[in-house]
Amino acid sequence: MTGIAAFAGTSCSQPSGEQAVQKPLNILYIMTDDHSFQTLSAYDGRYIQTPNIDRIAKDGVRFTNSFVANSISGPSRACMLTGKHSHKNGFIDNAHTFDGSQQTFPKLLRQAGYQTAMIGKWHLTSDPTGFDYWNILIGQGDYYNPTFIDNGEKRQIEGYATNITTDLALDWLSNKRDKDKPFCLLLHHKAPHRTWMPDTCDLRLYDDVTFPLPENFYDEYAGRTAAAEQEMSIIKDMDIVYDLKMADKENEIHSNPNLEGAGRYIYNNLNPDQKAAWDAYYDPIIADFKAKKRTGKELAEWKFQRYMHDYCRVIHSVDRNIGRVLDYLEEQGLMENTLIVYTSDQGFYMGEHGWFDKRFMYEESFRTPLLMRLPGGKRGDIPQLVQNIDYAPTFLELAGVTVPSDIQGESLLPLLKGEEPNDWRDALYYHYYEYPAEHAVKKHYGVRDDRYKLIHFYDDIDQWELYDLQTDPTEMHNLYGQPGYEEVTQRMMTKLKELQRQYDDPIDK
Ligand SMILES: [Ca+2]
Structure with a gap:
């Protein structure tokens, strides 16, 4: 137990009311889409540095055994909102629609007097419920010039999604919330989801870097039938036009018919300034791709490098924008009364087993980054097994709200306070x-x-x-x-x- 007297009495096992926190803490929950722990330097510095995201861990904690319950977007978000496994919240796969009438932690926080907001990628099909303010991307959302649904009204915004999502969050924090109430802001970036489109200012980042190939990039899946039968291979399934931006103006490069059109549409959707920056960077790469006619391992490793460069550039933009949010909190004196959370909706493959994407219970996608900064709380590593169903009860307990008995996750608050519960779960x-x-x-x-x-x-x-x-x-x-x-x-x-x-x-x- 560390010296954080302000939290005394917030445990769900103790009575609420007068003993609860006098001025409940704000909650800033930042979640990216598909951010691998391999590309977050608080976890792994082999590929890139993420100094701003790392600021959260530096003054807070890094969960070293953090996992999801179902490694794919919508279902993972539903687990996070409800504190329940997929079969209990009903959103088992992305073909489903989230039943927004059910209990979620934002609803319970709002009932307890919090101002709640949801900004960015939602991906649960039904409209958000339980929020004073919501402004969400449609479906997966577009990287460039995305359309948002602002409390029910569609609005296209010129620019780059990560910057715009951050602008909207800062606008809500500055101008739109009731500052007499504690807030819970869910800030959900669309980045770095496929197709990993960098901001124009980041297109040349890491140009001089050759990323190391994972040792099992050429995995042949002996003894693992499901792994052998997937379709998420960089060699076989990563699309030259859609994923790797080889939408040539001569229309000579052709790829998977189901994806090529979408790849060309993405390019055509850029505005003239964006196209000019895109062309200046990609035209020589497209020309080189056509001239070299790579095959076999040479092509595979070219694809891997293209993928890694784009992905890491997108992360760089996320990191820069999280720096903007942290700077704002510092300027406003909000660091000392706000729990800051950084996570992703699951992990991702950076070429391990030859893959991109997620879904499998194998480590790279079952794990997800999880950093938290609780003012006055523990610093350092938390090694216990935790899962994204644990976030809802954590936030409720922090706010002094009784955790409903049907929530399946465990509050992480004792761990954040530096306690060492001897009955913590031993399996996930x-x-x-x-x-x-x-x-x-x-x-x-x-x-x-x-x-x-x-x-x-x-x-x-x-x-x-x-x-x-x-x-x-x-x-x-x-x-x-x-x-x-x-x-x-x-x-x-x-x-x-x-x-x-x-x-x-x-x-x-
Ligand atoms: Ca995702």
């Missing part, structure tokens, strides 16, 4: 449903403890996988059914069934 549950769908990742569920992971791929496949994360952190060797692993398999199977019972997820798949 995961369930992914979106199949058949783009990228062809099979339905699966599983359990992970601090060393082992057991996964069951089901539906049109029936395959179990077991990994020892200590000896095989990149999950290349499926140990399920191997001699010597009977006991650990049995133990993980028992744990899986226990979690499925605890979370009330039907076991018979």
Whole structure:
């Protein structure tokens, strides 16, 4: 327990009322879309530096074992808002519509007197509920000149999505909120979601950098059928025109017919100034691509470099814009009464297993970055297993609101205060449903403890996988059914069934 007397009495196990926080803390929840921990220097400095995002960790905490419950956009957001696994909040895959009439933490905070706002990528199909103010991108949103829905009214805004989303957030903080009330702002960036379009001012960043290829880039998926059958391979599935911007003006380059048109549309949607900057950078690259006629490994590694450069440039813009928000909080004296959270809706593959995208329960996409800065709270690393269903009860407890019993996550507040609960969870549950769908990742569920992971791929496949994360952190060797692993398999199977019972997820798949 660290010396943060202001929080005494905020635990849900203690009575609320007079003992609750006199002046509840503000909550600034910043979430990006598809930001890998590999490209956040508070976690991993191999590729790029993110000094502004790192500021949150520097004066706060870095969760070193942070995971999602279902590694894809809408479902992950629904888990975050409700504090419940997908089968309980109903939004199991992106083909669904979020039932906005259900209980969410913003609604409960609003009832408790908070001003609530949602700005940026929403992606839950139904309109946001529980917010005093909302201004969201349509669907995935566009990087350039995006259309927002401002409390129900569509409005296109000229410019770059990450800058505009930040402008809207700063405008709400400065001019639109009731400053007599505590606030909860959900600031959701569309970046760095596919197709990783950098801001024009960042197009030449990292031009002199050659990014290291992951050791398992040429993974052949021995013993892992679902991994072999996915369609998220940089070599096979990353599109030259759509993903890698080779929309040549001569119309000589052709790619996947389902994606090429969208790739050309994205270019055509730029305004004249944006096109001029884009052409100045991409025209020589397109000419070089046509001239070299790369094949095989040379083409694969060219694609990887193009992908990494664009992705890291997009992150650089996110980092710069988060710096703007932190500067604003500092200038306004809000750092000392605001919980700041930085996370992503899941992790992402930076070429590991040869992939981009997410979905799998493998580490790169099951994990998600999670940094928090609680004034007066713990600094340093928090190693406990945490999941995005834990955010809702954390924010409620922080606000002195009783956490409803149907919320499945655990409040992280004790960990943020520096406590070491001896009954913290020892394993996490995961369930992914979106199949058949783009990228062809099979339905699966599983359990992970601090060393082992057991996964069951089901539906049109029936395959179990077991990994020892200590000896095989990149999950290349499926140990399920191997001699010597009977006991650990049995133990993980028992744990899986226990979690499925605890979370009330039907076991018979
Ligand atoms: Ca996402």
